[in-house]
Amino acid sequence: MTELDKKQIGVPVPADWAYARLQERYGHFVGGDWLEPAETYTTISPATEEPLAEVGQATPEEVDRAVAAARAAFENGWSGLAASERAKYLFRIARILQERAREFAVLESLNGGKPIKESRDVDLPLAAAHFFYYAGWADKLEYAFPNRRPHPIGVAGQIIPWNFPLLMLAWKIAPALAAGNTVVLKPAETTPLTALLFADVLRQAELPAGVVNLLTGDGRTGAALVEHPGVDKIAFTGSTEVGKAIQRQLAGSGKRLTLELGGKAANIVFDDAALDQAVEGIVNGIYFNQGHVCCAGSRLFVQESIYEPLVEKLRRRLETLRVGDPLDKNTDVGAINSAQQLAKIRELVASGEEEGAQIYQPPCRLPEKGYWFVPTVFTEVAQSYRIAQEEIFGPVLSVLTFRTPEEALEKANNTPYGLSAGVWTEKGSRILWMAQRLRAGVVWANTFNRFDPTSPFGGYKESGFGREGGLHGLEPYLRFDE
Amino acid sequence: MTRLPVKKTYKLFVGGEFPRSESGRTYEAEGQNVARASRKDVRDAVKAARAAQPKWAGATAYNRGQVLYRLAEMVEARAGEFAELSTGREEVERAIDRGSSNPVAGPYFNFTVPEPTGVVAVLAPEEPPLLGLVSRLIPPVVGGNSVVAVASETRPLAAIELAEAVATSDVPGGVINILTGYRRELGPVLASHMDVNALDLAGADGDSPELERLAAENVKRVVHGRADVQSPWEIASFLELKTVWHPIGQ
Numbered sequence: 001m002t003e004l005d006k007k008q009i010g011v012p013v014p015a016d017w018a019y020a021r022l023q024e025r026y027g028h029f030v031g032g033d034w035l036e037p038a039e040t041y042t043t044i045s046p047a048t049e050e051p052l053a054e055v056g057q058a059t060p061e062e063v064d065r066a067v068a069a070a071r072a073a074f075e076n077g078w079s080g081l082a083a084s085e086r087a088k089y090l091f092r093i094a095r096i097l098q099e100r101a102r103e104f105a106v107l108e109s110l111n112g113g114k115p116i117k118e119s120r121d122v123d124l125p126l127a128a129a130h131f132f133y134y135a136g137w138a139d140k141l142e143y144a145f146p147n148r149r150p151h152p153i154g155v156a157g158q159i160i161p162w163n164f165p166l167l168m169l170a171w172k173i174a175p176a177l178a179a180g181n182t183v184v185l186k187p188a189e190t191t192p193l194t195a196l197l198f199a200d201v202l203r204q205a206e207l208p209a210g211v212v213n214l215l216t217g218d219g220r221t222g223a224a225l226v227e228h229p230g231v232d233k234i235a236f237t238g239s240t241e242v243g244k245a246i247q248r249q250l251a252g253s254g255k256r257l258t259l260e261l262g263g264k265a266a267n268i269v270f271d272d273a274a275l276d277q278a279v280e281g282i283v284n285g286i287y288f289n290q291g292h293v294c295c296a297g298s299r300l301f302v303q304e305s306i307y308e309p310l311v312e313k314l315r316r317r318l319e320t321l322r323v324g325d326p327l328d329k330n331t332d333v334g335a336i337n338s339a340q341q342l343a344k345i346r347e348l349v350a351s352g353e354e355e356g357a358q359i360y361q362p363p364c365r366l367p368e369k370g371y372w373f374v375p376t377v378f379t380e381v382a383q384s385y386r387i388a389q390e391e392i393f394g395p396v397l398s399v400l401t402f403r404t405p406e407e408a409l410e411k412a413n414n415t416p417y418g419l420s421a422g423v424w425t426e427k428g429s430r431i432l433w434m435a436q437r438l439r440a441g442v443v444w445a446n447t448f449n450r451f452d453p454t455s456p457f458g459g460y461k462e463s464g465f466g467r468e469g470g471l472h473g474l475e476p477y478l479r480f481d482e
Numbered sequence: 483m484t485r486l487p488v489k490k491t492y493k494l495f496v497g498g499e500f501p502r503s504e505s506g507r508t509y510e511a512e513g514q515n516v517a518r519a520s521r522k523d524v525r526d527a528v529k530a531a532r533a534a535q536p537k538w539a540g541a542t543a544y545n546r547g548q549v550l551y552r553l554a555e556m557v558e559a560r561a562g563e564f565a566e567l568s569t570g571r572e573e574v575e576r577a578i579d580r581g582s583s584n585p586v587a588g589p590y591f592n593f594t595v596p597e598p599t600g601v602v603a604v605l606a607p608e609e610p611p612l613l614g615l616v617s618r619l620i621p622p623v624v625g626g627n628s629v630v631a632v633a634s635e636t637r638p639l640a641a642i643e644l645a646e647a648v649a650t651s652d653v654p655g656g657v658i659n660i661l662t663g664y665r666r667e668l669g670p671v672l673a674s675h676m677d678v679n680a681l682d683l684a685g686a687d688g689d690s691p692e693l694e695r696l697a698a699e700n701v702k703r704v705v706h707g708r709a710d711v712q713s714p715w716e717i718a719s720f721l722e723l724k725t726v727w728h729p730i731g732q
Contacts, residue, residue, distance in 0.1 A: 129587065148715070240701070247698035252691025259701065416700065435726045445728045452586035456594050460722050461679070462701045467723050470584055470594065480715070 020107040025054040026192070028062055028216065029199040031069035032209025035062060041218075043192055046113035047326050047335040047370040055192045058215040060224040063184070066213040067230040070155040070182040073210030079152050079180045083139035090135030090177060092205040097128040097170075100201065104194055108166055109326040111193040113335030113371070114289050116327050126451055127170035130469075133453035134174035137474060141179065144471050149481040152180030153256060154232035156477065157225040159246075161238045162188035162337050163292040163393075169195055171468045172235055173212060174453075179477035181233070184213045186225055188238075190338045192216040223249070231255065235476065237294075240391075240417070240462050258466025258476045260294065260458055262391040263419030266412035267297030267448065268402075268434065271305045273424035277446065279313045282397070285422060285448040287321060287333055287375050291395040292341070294463075295420035297448055299388060300399045301408050307401050311379060319362040321375050333395055336371040345373050345394035352378050352387035357398070383411060391417070405430065413439045418460030422448045441467070492516045492638070494523060494662060495645035497530030498655020503663070511662075516638050519663035524630070524671040527659040531601045531628035532677055534656025539598045539626035550624065553651040560647050581723075589730045596721040598626035599703060600679035603672035605665055605693075607685040607709040611637035614709035615644065615660075618684045622720040623658060627680070630659045630672065634685070638662040665689075673697045680720055682707045 027034040037056025044051050056062070078086075097104065101124040108119040141150045156176045160168035165187055176183050187195035195214050202212055215221055219242070226234055226249050233256040236246050240261040250257055267285050269278050285297030302310050326334035336342040353359055357378040366372040373394055381388050381398040388398045402408040412421060421440040423431055431445045441459045444450060451457065456467040466476045493500040494517045505520035519527075538546070584592040602622040607614035611634035619631050633641030645660045661668060669689055673681055673696035681697050683690050684707035697704050705719045 244698045244701060247701065248695045251694035251698065261701065431728065435724070441722065441724060443724060443726045445726060447590065447727055447729050450586075450588070450590060450727050452584070452588065452590075452592070454584040455586050455592050455727070456584070456723050456725050458723070460599075460724075464701060465703050470582065470725075472582075472594070472723055 020103065020110055022053055022107075022193070026056065026196045026216070028056045028058055028066065029196070029202075029212075029214040030062070030066045031072070031213065035065065038062065043111060043190065045110050045370075046190070046337055047367070049369050052111060053193065055196065055216045058186070058217040058221040058224070063215060063221060063224040063228055066184045066215050067155060067157075067225075067228050069210040069213050070184050071230055073208060074152075074154055074182040078182055078208060078211050083141065083180070086177065086180065087135045087138035089205055089207050090131050090138060090174060093201055093207070094128045094131035094135060096201045096204050097124065097131065101125070101128070104166055104197060106327065107197055108194050109334065112162060112165055112191045113326050113337050114292075115331040115334040117329055117331070118289060123164055123167045126453070127167045130167075130170040130174045130453045134178035134474070137471070138178040141474070141478070144474060145478065145480065150179070150478040151481070153477060153479055154181060155230060156181045156183050156233045156235060157228065157231040158183060158185040158235045159222045159225065159238065160185065160187055162191040163289060163294070165191040166194040166198065168237055169198060171237075171473075175468070175473045176235075176477045177211065179474055181477050182211045184215060184225060184231070186215050186217060186221055189218040226250065233257070233477065235466075236260070240464075243464060256476065258468075259464035260466070260468065261419075261462065261464040262393075262417055263294045263296070263459065263463050264299060264389065264391050264415050264417045265295055265297045265420040265422065265440065266299045266301055266438070267422035268301045268408045268412060268424065269303065269306070269310060270405075270423075270425035270427070270430065271303040272426045274426065274446075275306065275310060275313060278424040279310070279317050281422065281424065281446070281448040282314060283317055283321070286397045287395045288449050290333055290336055290373070292337055292393055293449065294391075295442060295449065296393075297420075297422050298392060298397060299412075300397055301402050301411060302399060303408075304401050304403050311377075311399060314377060315360060315362070318360075318375055318377065321362065323364050323372065323374060324367060333375055336373050336394065339371055341393065342371040342373060345392055345396065348387055348390060348392045348394075349376060349396055352381070352385060352396075352398070355382075355385045355387075357381045357385060357387060383414065389415065405434065409434065409437050413437075416462040419458075419463035420444065490514075492642045492662065494519055494527075495642070495648065495658070495660040496523065496527045497534070497659065498649060500645070500649070509663070511635070512637055512639050514639060516642075516662045519661040519668055521667070521671045523661060523663075524668055524675070527630040527661060528601060528672075528675050528677050530656040531630050531659055534654055535598070535600060535628040538628055538654055538657045541626075546624065546626065549652045550620070553648060553653055556647040556651045557644065560643060584725070586727075591728050591730055592725065594723050594725045596625070596718075597724050598622075599720050599722050600627060601677060602627045602629050602680045602682065602720050603675070603678045604629055604631040604682040604707075605669055605672070605685040606631055606633055606641070608634045608636060610709060612640035612644065614684065615641050617709055617712055617716075618682050618707045619658065621716040622680070622682070623653075625717045625720045627720050628657045628659075630661065630678070632665050632668050632672070632685070633660055633662045635663070635665050669693050670696055673702070674699060676700050678702060680705065684709060
């Protein structure tokens with residue numbers, strides 16, 4: 001048996017994913033009830049291409065009904081409810097998510113393709129923690145914003161991406177509700193199922209009807225929500241391209257806007273770094289969630305003197321990554337979220353090869369059905385290559401080199417994005433020097449891809465504006481009488 | 483016989499200097515010929531602002547506070563109408579500090595610090611010409627940004643007076659740049675400029691929607707400032723928040 005065969009024979013995976021308790025068909029969750037959709041589409045498993053369910057493609061009329069339901073809920077009680085009562089609903093939601101974590105984790109991996117160990121150990125615990133954290137602030141807004149007399153804004157329209165479906169839902173809904181707003185949320189086209197299951201959490205929590213409304217659909221539904229005059233605030237997480245389009249669409253409307261957009265994070269390794277830890281951080285930084293992460297460490301900058309040993313370690317580590325069934329607990333890298341995304345990754349990887357970069361992919365046997373991409377490392381990459389400039393949003397790392405800290409900074413900041421960055425060095429003063437100068441909203445030093453509800457997250461420059469997480473994450477959902 | 487006064491030429495203020503518009507154009511306002519800035523002047527001003535910004539941002543808040551206090555002194559010395567400026571607004575930096583240390587659930591030290599956004603473009607309100615400009619100009623500067631401001635179109639003289647106070651203060655050249663001219667002409671150039679990070683549309687009037695659309699091209703932070711608001715929170719619109727993580731271990 002070859003090493004490759006040994007690697008591929010994992011623990012057998014239970015064939016049925018009955019635990020996810022799928023329905024054949026879902027409507028829109030509007031005003032506390034299921035609205036039979038006028039149009040539908042099929043959502044699939046990206047790992048097998050099997051159809052999972054029929055879901056609604058919300059029309060402008062359905063968007064209108066959802067916004068009306070949210071408005072009614074805002075006017076008729078939610079905004080006037082004692083803040084401590086709002087908090088209790090949020091605590092309930094957090095608790096129910098914890099209780100039903102397994103069900104959500106299975107469904108998340110099934111519909112999105114991410115490894116179950118990630119949905120189980122990252123997405124679900126963090127989603128529950130976000131509700132828990134913001135529940136705590138709901139009745140302490142006066143304390144959080146002293147002398148500013150905070151008030152809710154009204155109806156928030158929220159549009160979220162497919163890379164962390166339930167977690168992004170939590171990032172959006174928890175602060176909005178804690179601040180006293182009501183919500184119309186649209187999950188991503190390819191990953192609607194955990195949001196739809198979340199409606200059942202709201203039922204169990206007995207959240208008043210209309211406080212949270214969930215519409216599924218593609219970009220047309222999103223555009224209708226952004227345009228709707230009854231929406232007071234838009235929060236969007238997704239690509240920079242769509243973010244710009246939304247900002248344009250909202251020009252002159254007076255609606256509040258926050259954007260969490262793309263990134264092309266630099267992960268910078270100095271010659272004095274703890275190399276084995278750095279390699280783990282690099283791997284986590286770019287292959288976590290198949291690289292479908294806006295803050296992924298997709299540009300690796302290595303100090304020249306350690307370039308060869310580091311790249312060698314990285315290659316060896318790559319050979320141990322297991323790519324395959326998202327529902328297998330041993331899987332490190334799951335399925336690419338959609339055929340469309342796979343095509344985009346392939347296109348950019350081909351451009352890297354054409355422009356002259358050296359490609360390395362570990363030996364890997366991929367399943368026949370489904371959307372897959374082998375974890376990839378490019379060396380000999382120049383700053384000008386597309387793979388060093390554009391967000392790939394896949395398991396593809398570009399390795400570049402530098403000699404001095406100044407050069408590392410110059411190269412790292414040479415991008416229109418500014419979401420995150422990583423620094424690896426044992427020298428404390430250098431960490432702080434780099435952290436001060438990196439133009440990015442999150443800097444991970446000697447670690448990468450850490451998230452916490454208390455920790456503000458968001459970008460500089462074309463990576464968007466506004467912060468999610470922490471006290472700062474409440475501000476976009478409040479207005480102040482100053 | 484009364485003495486004939488020396489007549490003043492009202493020019494632009496870019497990079498710490500007082501150039502005429504490169505276009506050679508002027509327009510008449512308040513009985514004076516005032517420079518009518520061109521799109522090239524806007525680009526030059528943004529370039530000067532970008533060049534000056536890192537050093538200004540790198541100065542300590544204490545130092546920036548003292549420099550702005552000195553500016554207030556200069557303004558105070560210049561004219562009675564400037565007196566209202568010297569309200570000690572330089573003290574606000576620490577009040578706005580929205581940084582925090584964040585109690586994450588894990589062995590990490592995690593903190594958030596405010597940082598300047600970069601280059602801020604300001605369309606100053608038409609009225610009041612001086613206080614409106616100062617109200618919109620100073621908050622981003624306090625936060626460590628550099629600014630390119632378009633003065634009141636109909637009453638630009640006070641802005642040039644202010645520029646002279648800035649020039650004789652210790653504010654480094656390029657941190658504050660003031661243009662006079664037609665806002666219809668200059669607004670779109672600033673709103674679409676790819677090296678401008680934030681846009682204050684205080685004086686944009688009916689042009690706001692179009693300017694906001696242009697601003698989306700590089701995801702500018704757009705602020706609708708008011709001439710009469712003087713709150714430390716005004717600074718926050720021109721700050722970014724950076725969060726830094728580090729593991730705790732032996």
